[in-house]
Structures are given as C-alpha cells and as structure tokens.
Amino acid sequence: MTGGELQRYLHEHIPLSKAMGAEVVELLPESVTLSAPLAPNINHRATVFGGSAAALGMLAAWSLLHARLRTARAASGSAPVRLVVQRSEIHYERPIPGDFRARARLADPGDWERFLAMLERRGRARIAVDVVLESNGEACALMSGEFVASRLDP
Secondary structure, three states: OOHHHHHHHHHHHOHHHHHHOOEEEEEOOOEEEEEEOOHHHEOOOOOEOHHHHHHHHHHHHHHHHHHHHHHHHHHHOOOOEEEEEEEEEEEEOOOOOOOEEEEEEEOOOOHHHHHHHHHHHHOEEEEEEEEEEEEOOEEEEEEEEEEEEEEOOO
16 A cells, blocks of 8 residues: 555545545555644644544554555455554643644554454454654654454455
8 A cells, every 4th residue: 555545545435534634644564644734623722623633643543554454464365354443542742833743653563463363363453553743843742542453254
C-alpha cells in the first residue's frame, strides 16, 4: 500500500478524514504520519479543536495498523480482519496553534508478532499504539490507544 492509496481509502471510507483535510505525509512499516490544516479544524480560540486533534490521532493509529495488517495478510494469504478501537486516551500538553501532524507508532514494536500469532490462533487480537500530535515542530498532545482486530472468516 502506498501513501496515496491509504489517503484515498481514508477519504472514501472515513468521510471525516476528507472534511478535516487529512493527508498522508509518510507511510513507513514502523510509523504513519498524517497532517491536517488548521482552517477546517479551528475552534473559537483560533487553535485546533480538541476533537479534530483526537480524530487525526485516531486516524493515524488506525492507518498504521490497517497498512500493516494488509501487508501481513498479503504475505500469508490469511482472511481479512475488522479493526476497531477499544480504548483511547489523549493528553493535551498545549494548544495546537496551526497546521498539525499526528505520528503513530506501535507502543511496543515487539508486540507485533505476538499480535499476529494471536489473531491467527484465536481469530482476535489486541495491540497498543502511541501517537504524538505536533504543530510547528513542537509536541502538543500525546495519545495512546488499544485496537482489536477480529478475523472475518468466510
């Protein structure tokens, strides 16, 4: 999957991403970075609306897992999965004053193989993702989340 393919997928299947102006900046095996402009995400204080920051963070975390699962399924020929958030938490360190980015990484990269093994064995697995939200090169918020993947058997 390329960054362009991921962006098209998000805009087609998660309309909020298009309304926010979310763009895929970088898609790597270990991280996904999305960006969004201030204008469609502005609040009454001329900073980013907290819900928009949380949404971009969630989109980045979900995108990381979606892309990694697609790669893993392509390599193994395994069944498709449904990926949903189970829990998320965000801590705002400071207002987000302008265009912003969300960079997602696995909370513990060593968990990936265990996650895939559990998904294969039990048809369901859980994994944690951490996200840093930045603006003007400064971290403004930290987000963590747990996601659950469930195998969709034919």
